[in-house]
Amino acid sequence: MADQYGFWRLLAEGLRGHTGWKPAWRDPEPKAEYDVIIIGGGGHGLSTAYYLAKNHGITNVAVLEKGYLGGGNVGRNTTIVRSNYLHTGNVLFYEKSLQLWEGLSNDLGYNVMFSPRSIINVFHSDSARDADTRRGNQMILHGADAVLLNREGIRREAPLVDVDNPRFPVYGGLKQTRAGSARHDAVAWGFARGADRRGVDLIQNCEVTGIDVRNGCVVGVQTNRGPIRAKKVGMAVAGNTSRVGKLAGLPLPIESHVLQAFVSEGLKPMLHNVITFGAGHFYISQSDKGGLVFGASLDGYNSYAQRGNLPRVEHVMEAAVSFVPAVSKVRMLRSWGGVMDMSPDGSPIIDKTPIEGLYLNAGWCYGGFKATPGSGWCFSHLIANDSPNHHIEQMRLDRFETGYVIDELGAGAQHNLH
Amino acid sequence: MLIPCPHCGLRPSEEFVPKGLAEAPRPALGGRAKPDGPAWQNYLHLRDNVADHSHEYFHHALGCRSWIVVHRHTLTHEVTGATMAADFWKADKPAKGAKDAKSPTAETAEDGQ
Ligand SMILES: Cc1cc2nc3c(=O)[nH]c(=O)nc-3n(C[C@H](O)[C@H](O)[C@H](O)COP(=O)(O)OP(=O)(O)OC[C@H]3O[C@@H](n4cnc5c(N)ncnc54)[C@H](O)[C@@H]3O)c2cc1C
Ligand SMILES: [Zn+2]
Helix, strand or coil, rough: CCCCCCCEEEEHHHCCCCCCCCCCCCCCHHHHHHHEEEEEECHHHHHHCCCCCCCCCCCCCEEEEEEEECCCHHHHHEEEEECCCCCCHHHHHHHHHHHHHHHHHHCCCCCCCCECCCCCEECCCHHHHHHHHHHHHHHHHHHCCCCCHHHHHHHHCCCCCCCCCCCCCEEEEEEEECEECCCCCHHHHHHHHHHHCCCCEEEEECCEEEEECCCCCCEEEEEECCCEEEEEEEECHHHHHEEEEEEECCEEEEEEEEEEEEEEEECCCCCEEEECCCCEEEEEEEECCCCCEECCCCCCCCCCCCCCHHHCCCCCCHHHHHHHHHHCCCCEEEEEEEEEEECCCCCCCCCCCCCCCEEEECCEEEECCCCHHHHHHHHHHHHHHHHCHHHHHHCCCCCHCCCCCCCCCCCCCCCCCC | CCCCCCCEEEEHHCEEEEECCCCCCCCCCCCCCCCHHHHHHHHHHCCCCCCCEEEEEECCCCCCCCEEEEEEECCCCCCEEEEEEECCCCCCCCCCCCCCCCCCCCCCCCCCC
């Protein structure tokens, strides 16, 4: 089965007009009851279902998706995968996730096109160099990899960067060699196929409209395709976390914001790493098809619309041209937006909730794609054992109340600071 | 997106810095009394975060530098009004989505300024 899309199969199908392909997963009717229901068929929901089956032997599982699999942020992001975080609570988790990425195509038998082409965070001042040196050391202490590059290193690695920019001269960069990018749709499809083959029901066009709670315990959900019972329910709905949380009466520390991304016409290879501009929030890489893929920060206002506004488009283009002037000659192809679940400290939450049997996976902000395998690995552990593994011990829901926040930016733990 | 600043009139959104949802009033400090934990948690972190009419703080950073509360729809991005933040938590707080008579809108503003 693992060779379903292998060379010989492709050749045979080519010769008979591609008439023999079968859907990669079933389209089952929802059953009346499951052991576990996962709400949300994005990357995190699908990987959670996959690891529930694979690591914990729990296969009587349904993933309920209101639209189609992979139609949310998992199919809308700029696909940067890295573990260059500063705080223990984050780096432990993201390094675990990166290690899973490294073996993911083999594990799934599906090419997710993980391409460890490295990421370089460029810095433009002495203090930023100090901060990145500290970050690099912290990463190495937690088992990740990091290299500090000087200005010549940036010239060598990314010759199109405007190193001598008079306003923001480049001093160097922090490089993580094992970081890179992956094919986002393939990640969703690979996890979906893997989960389906292990018996998980993937139910599309199935919106959860209510969460049934009795005596403080979850007993099931209401959907537009009827009620479904389950003793355990996991929420992995990214930008819609507050809306789904409200179905169970949960007040949550999340604000929804729009983030835009852009892709250019296809070009010959010109950028072989992922690079980020330190003087303005901006990141760029080149996809395998040749398009430049890039983005910057949130539009800033609260939004559930999967589209942004023009001032941010202008800002992103300005950052692009300041950082990599060659981009000024390039034509843009598309732009789009996705709804981000912003947590107060900018770090995720994977935890139990005050309702027994209801589990929360949220707060991914603009960084949850890289977390896809790690999130499913840890969330499935939490659901199966009703207790967290050590990678997510700090990703608690109550941390804003207790003060044990994971404040990666050092900006403070309030939504409007991220 | 145009924002009707109560002080400056209709101005482009680039002049403003959005500062998050205005959902709960700032709790009183209460002198020497122990701070009211749940009230602060509610004010600082917990959000209704609706996909509907909502109220958000904006700072008119490149204008009069007032803090205002903008009345916006988070699905359509339609702006229906704005209030000075200092007035917002007073008793006659406008209902979400209600057109605010005091603030200029696209129809009432004399010119685009
Ligand atoms: C423009 C952009 C760029 C990004 N760039 C990066 C990047 O470079 N690197 C990185 O690591 N991260 C990035 N991210 C973030 C990343 O995409 C997200 O954090 C991550 O995909 C969120 O997890 P998910 O895949 O499970 O979410 P989603 O794919 O959004 O899945 C959630 C699913 O829940 C479903 N749902 C919602 N409500 C209900 C309901 N009531 N019933 C049933 N189903 C429901 C939705 O339809 C959706 O399919 C970016 C995001 C955007 C928008
Ligand atoms: Zn003003």
